[in-house]
Amino acid sequence: MSVKYIIKDAAMADGSHADLLVADGRIMETGASLSAAGATILDADGLLALPGMVDLHTHLREPGREDAETVETGTRAAALGGFTAVHAMANSMPVADTAGVVEQVFSLGRRAGWVEVRPVGAVTVGLAGERLAELGAMADSRAQVRVFSDDGLCVHDPVLMRRALEYVKAFDGVVAQHAQEPRLTAGAQMNEGAVSAVLGLTGWPAVAEESIIARDVLLAQHVGSRLHVCHVSTAGSVEIIRWAKGRGINVTAEVTPHHLLLTDDLVHSWNPVYKVNPPLRTAEDVTALREALADGTIDIVGTDHAPHPSEHKECEWAQAAMGMTGLETALSVVQHSMIETGLMNWADFARVTSSRAAEIGRVGGQGRPLAAGEPANITLVDPAARWTVAPDKMATKGRNSPFAGLELPGAVQATFFRGHPTVLDGMLNTPHPSAVEDSAWM
Amino acid sequence: MKHLLSTTDLSRGDAILILDTAEEMAAVGEREVKKLPALRGRTVVNLFFEDSTRTRISFEAAAKRLSADVINFAAKGSSVSKGESLKDTAQTLEAMSADAVVIRHWASGAPARLASSDWIDAAVINAGDGTHEHPTQALLDAFTLRRHWAALAGTSPGGSDLRGMSVAIVGDVLHSRVARSNLWLLKTLGADVTLVAPPTLLPVGVDSWPCRVNYNLDEVLQSGPDAVMMLRLQGERMNAAFFPSTREYSRRWGFDDARLATLDAAGGRSTVIMHPGPMNRGLEISSAAADSPRSTILAQVRNGVSVRMAVLYLLLSGDSSGEPGRIPTPILQENPA
Structure with missing residues (x-):
């Protein structure tokens, strides 16, 4: 059973706005007012899809x-x-x-x-x-x-x-x-x-x-x-x-x-x-x-x-x-x-x-345009956000950020990796489900 | 001022306060009982990560003359040589309630690192860090120069600076913490500085320093400087392609007998010759020059104790707001014990 996401009304890098329908690891469709049965809707108003x-x-x-x-x-x-x-x-x-x-x-x-x-x-x-x-x-x-x-x-x-x-x-x-x-x-x-x-x-x-x-x-x-x-x-x-x-x-x-x-x-x-x-x-x-x-x-x-x-x-x-x-x-x-x-x-x-x-x-399937048929590797960014860098709150083990204490613009709200949201609402979600399958042959 | 890390941190007022205080301390050194009760009950740690008997005993004498307890912590043979970090060493000294840490370290910036960390609360005094700074050496040099300058003018050194004085600093400027600390302090006190060195022993970026640079020692001596400060040539530089040979170095940049004779003949009446020690006699300075009446080398050593007393006193007897303490005259009474 495939999980579907619709990213609603995201701004594209070129300034246009569109919905993105994500399923089976791919962007299935882009356009205005998309809908699909059983899809999870992500309101991306004010967010930038990259x-x-x-x-x-x-x-x-x-x-x-x-x-x-x-x-x-x-x-x-x-x-x-x-x-x-x-x-x-x-x-x-x-x-x-x-x-x-x-x-x-x-x-x-x-x-x-x-x-x-x-x-x-x-x-x-x-x-x-x-x-x-x-x-x-x-x-x-x-x-x-x-x-x-x-x-x-x-x-x-x-x-x-x-x-x-x-x-x-x-x-x-x-x-x-x-x-x-x-x-x-x-x-x-x-x-x-x-x-x-x-x-x-x-x-x-x-x-x-x-x-x-x-x-x-x-x-x-x-x-x-x-x-x-x-x-x-x-x-x-x-x-x-x-x-x-x-x-x-x-x-x-x-x-x-x-x-x-x-x-x-x-x-x-x-x-x-x-x-x-x-x-x-x-x-x-x-x-x-x-x-x-x-x-x-x-x-x-x-x-x-x-x-x-x-x-x-x-x-x-x-x-x-x-x-x-x-x-x-x-x-x-x-x-x-x-x-x-x-x-x-x-x-x-x-x-x-x-x-x-x-x-x-030479990484196929990455760095592709956000268009129908392309792999769904997508970053949703809130460019208006402001945040203060706090190394002890980071996911990396390293605390050696030279930006500690600086206020910087722009926050990652969601990351889609091969169609799966690894990050949602600016927080870690879950790894790609295929990760579990892979562990079987390790 | 809570720490003494660099002469760049010193305002003209700070510097003159230290030098004036050192004059008062020098007076103590001339008494029969060379001891003051000023720092009784305070603990001064000499934390030496690099061998330096001269600087260590100078600080030790200074602290003892002020009645402080002195702990000497040499990194060699201690837990530091077993891999203990600066942080752990500092926290150990903190736990032992050290009031001041006099630190000599082979790494530039180690004293500043100690002072800016939350590892230790004590006053930190830089006793020489890598190729960065050696502020008490610069202060004792300035003290020595100020006495000389005042004597020439027939005045008392108290309250005065070095305006109008020309000083040549000669030798391995690139690797010299003495040269750096001296340059900043001499400029603050109004002196005019010329650096003389082989181009290989000047740092890239020297053009932004507030001084002149000249590769030719004879030319600088011709101009009649009021003081010539010879820097020690470190052994490890001698075979690292900074110059072709020690003999060539000595011929071009050493203060040798011929240069001494030229200076005498040219009537450079009052020019003094300085050296921070230890000297390489016959390399950067000849014996005749080191032992001539122009030499201030032993006076520098003597003045070092007075200047370090002043620094310890001002840092440790200040009030809790971090303001340097004024010397109330009564404190300068002899220790009744």
Whole structure:
């Protein structure tokens, strides 16, 4: 027996209004005044219907650091944040560098049932940057990996990077590079500039990111491959990517919500909640990143959601772990920094948080238009809502939100994942029913 | 003022109050009985995560001259080396009712972290944190410079600042907490600062600092600075490609005998040579320079105790509103015991 929902009178990203009839995991019909026998009616007056958000950059920490996050808690956070798919980064313990580990993460995601979990495969064995992991085996596995990344570490050996870029062409993969020249960033604690000079913290210079991006776009051009640049953080990186795109190089790029809003001035507080890699940069960088996201130079928003147990942040700055949570604040931060500033509209938002991310990750069935026949991955947002970020009320295990105490706009009211409401009235509902079936074959 | 974390936090008024108080403390140091009852019953913890005998004994002498109880907590060989966190250490000291924590830490910002957390209620005094700041060193340097400047003017140092004075800070500015604390405080007190260093040992971002930068020590010495402050070159920098060799460093940026002779010949009558210690004789400073009449190096050590007494006194004897305590003259009576 199929459950039916009618989402009544939602605003679409293009400004029009419509009802959406959802059944059997799909949008069956769109239009005015829809009705269907036995359907549950959701009054979406004042709400915005967007394609379910897709994150290309999430750290779910499982296997290995279940004290920081699990697939279950991380995907609950994702659903609450309006996501219907997340890419789980490979830097777990063990590293997701074999078909076995990526299938484990994939299955954990299926069993949790809150969002689609797409494992990212490591480029090199153990993220050690020495030899290629079995990329093909991961691509052919049940997890069907298409995104490969040593995120957290840079594939800094130029020959290895070249080979990885070439090799993934065999299965339409993409290498997502964490651009950080390791020698230029040894011991780095924060952005290198006026603030690091005063604070006496070892600097993470912009050139360490930009030099790797410059090298990689040239490599991608040379071998005709697809390159994705993770968490772009500097104005100079934007210029290089803009130049590369102008030359027709097949490069895509991502920016995190925190790099769209926060600057390195916050490090004056010495609060390690602001410690992240790449580091918070300057106001000029923030402006350049916003403009680049608006004009398409930067393709997508990726959260780089990086939960840490509190003891990894309740310490000296130099001792603290790098990373911030982001799944449950991404929509609001992007609305605040991109839409309320007039740089983007909601159709742009749908592109940078959903459709383009699904294209880059080759995630079929996600990031699709809200039209009849399409999979019902839908986020319903109240754009007029205002809320104050309270990390201890979040679903993620991480309490390391740099937005704590900030009042932000926009609240996720409901998330439909393959036709099922994982979030209703802004609260977790139930996982997708197929999650139960999946547990049978685990 | 509840803590002393950085000289950027000090207004001109705060700084002069500390220096004036230190003058009064110095007078105590010249008495036969060098002890005041001011902090009797208060506990001062010297929490040292990094070895520094000089700074630790200076603070210890200061606290003892004020009759405080002193606990020395060296992180080496303690539970800290067994993995105890700063938070747990701080909470332990809190449970033992420490009134002030004098902290030396290898990590920049550790004292500020301690002061802004709710782990401990005590006054926090930064005794040097990473490559960030060393405010009591800057205060004792300013104290030393102020006495020199006042003596030249034939006045008493009380209430005065360093307006019109030119100071050159020479050496590894990039890794120096002494240079940072000195720069901010010297500017607050009206002095004019020039940093002299190899370009590799200046931070990116130095162009936004309120000072001049010059790569050429001889040129700066030609301009006749009133004080030249030589910074210690840390051993671990010597082989990290910041400069080709220690000999080349010494030739270009060391205060050697030739530079001392040039200064003497040029009639730089009153220029003093400073060093925070410990010195690498023959590297950043020659023995002749360190031992010359221009050297204030031992005066700096002596003044360190007075300045640290003043800081402890002002932080711990203030009223509960956090206002620094004025020194009521009667307190400066000798300890009757």
